[in-house]
Amino acid sequence: MNRWLRRMVPLAVLALATTACSTDGSSSNENDLKGKTVNVIGTWGGDEQAAFLKMVEPWEKQTGAKVKYTGTRDINTVLTTGVASGVLPDVAGLPGPGQMAEYAKTGKLLPLDDVLDIKTYESETAPALVELGKVDGKVHGVFIKAAVKGLIWYDPKVNDYGANPPKTWNDLMTQAKANQSKAKAIWCVGLESGAASGWPGTDWIEDLVLRTAGPDVYSQWYQGKVKWSDAAIRKAFEIYVNDVVANTYGGGKAAVATNFEAGGDPLFATPPGCQLHHQGSFITGLGKFKQAKAGTDYNFLPFPDIEAQYAGAVEGAGDLFGMFKDTPAAKSLMKYLVTAEAQDIWVKAGGALSANKNAKSYPDDVSKRSAEILANAKSFAFDASDLMPTAMNDAFWKGMVALTNGTKSLDQVLADLDAAQKDAYQS
Template identity: 45%
Template structure:
């Protein structure tokens, strides 16, 4: 077994220098993160070749409250050696406090810039220094459909937002339903709608204004934010366009929302959701074949000058302690070989250009990875970057109230009041 692992590492070394990895023998690396279940099992698979080849023991501690636990440990002077960070926001806070290791002094930056599009290097940097690397991602800007149902109905995949809305209206005029949307998610109800609005903001206001919105440099009552809500509302609040009408949109669990696409006849034809919805589709419709019975197209452009940006989330690795062991592990995690194990186990995506497409479990996942790697603009889920009182509070609730029929100006004024409090109090405690 050890011989096989070493052989694998030797092959991986052809695509990324692993001599520093193999040189580090013995010791321990501690990592703090949120992973559990399948994600943790997949990460342990990633670590197996590294631990076997180097003799370094990696100890992972999982917590669902990573920001609070990590902040407490850092303030107490007891950070883990490394952490799996959920988004650039927390990375920037830690980097601003001088808590993270400059990975530009650990990794081959010329190679890294060849391996990742500039947007990924920029998102992992703060103050001109690389502070974290990305090992996987989820892509949210996708519209799912059944190609067989499309063909039978004579529908074509839209390439622009206007074409998509024309298709939506055509389906409605035939007495059928274009969209299935589900916003219910227990205590987290509303988040799927925030993804819609974030995607629309990127396509109508552009990434620069999107960043200002996330940072609350523009108010929620700004015309661009209002327009994004209105475009979402043209679909989600229209009983002719959504399966079951707005009432069903509010009560349908997000994991069940794709199911109407696969009934006979279809209850709906389109469903916007992230790459991870494939696991829900397979679980609830075990006879379906990915790529044949369900596939996707990128959510189209609205304003052509902003193209087709990608919205999503990603797993970041930051280093708190500069040791031979942490240097070895972060170098290994930056290799295509390590990330190939990760995506093969989970069906997640990698932004690494040299990850072998054959590592993905199916052609559909390979296509999603291609969209991710080639995206000129990628932005993190905005609600995840906002203070919890806003991103997972007033924003979620505001989406539900808006779809439920509440006046949009009132909804936006309510979110703005929550944001004004949250961002002001955050600055006061900095």
């Protein structure tokens, strides 16, 4: 899961309630949008919110319409409540494909096949991302930016792992242990994210499942067909506990208390707090990465292989957008957001990869390498927790917090997740 805002849920709901009727959908001429407002709810705050608002500025100038943005950390609750009550924004960032499908099946999240030029959209967008935005064969969600998960970040001035790149997980851990004197710990971890706390831990488990059990088991797992206590899934949790939490800067309790945006900041401390930080490509736009120089102050390794038969697997994610209100202004905004023109604005600012293959304005070689990994992946897997039902996703987040800070044992966490799985996939 990615990118959460510091707003309380009641404020987000109130904002939607007071603006739900403010968008005038009476105009039938898409070119006559002056004075119209599109109410948007999303997960971004800080620099990410600023980047999104900058992204929509050209559309506002071209159309004379305005975007009214409301942010929340707990978008799952806001949208699920809105689907039930009818108090919904015009356009929203969606928690993930799994939740997207839930909203679409209620009829509240609208299909986009008559909104977008589908042939153009499909030709310009990575095929895996196009398919992930479909429900029953129709496009209901579009990716306005993407990310590669599972990148291992380091400061090459402390130890240049790129000079002798570890090919396997065991190689990485061997090198890191040999360099222990260069930093206070091997790993930096930050799991705090308000109502979404724990999601960076779910990324860890997903990367480990993908590389130890393979893409088929990975898919069966997020579909609820493999129990969490199954040996194939348990192995990933054991690696996380034994290799990561046991070697984390400040320990597991500190990791849970550290906001994900600042999770990698100790890489740049003097002396360094850690050697390595596991996070998606978007981290370059957050925390101390923003002021650091790519390639000089930080670099990354792709997540190393664990089992040889699953070599080359890549986990990715992205920010899905969907439309809940059928208005000319909302349709126009959705058309704009999928273009290379729009997505290049965020790409140029850093911390984002474009879902549109024609966006090219990456600010540095590190970003370009991330984009190449996404484009050339032998096996692409979408963030598993984003594909799970909302209740399962929430339980996964909470389980990672409890496991990392030591309030529950591995056996207890897996038992809790098995129990949640029985209910989450019933509907």
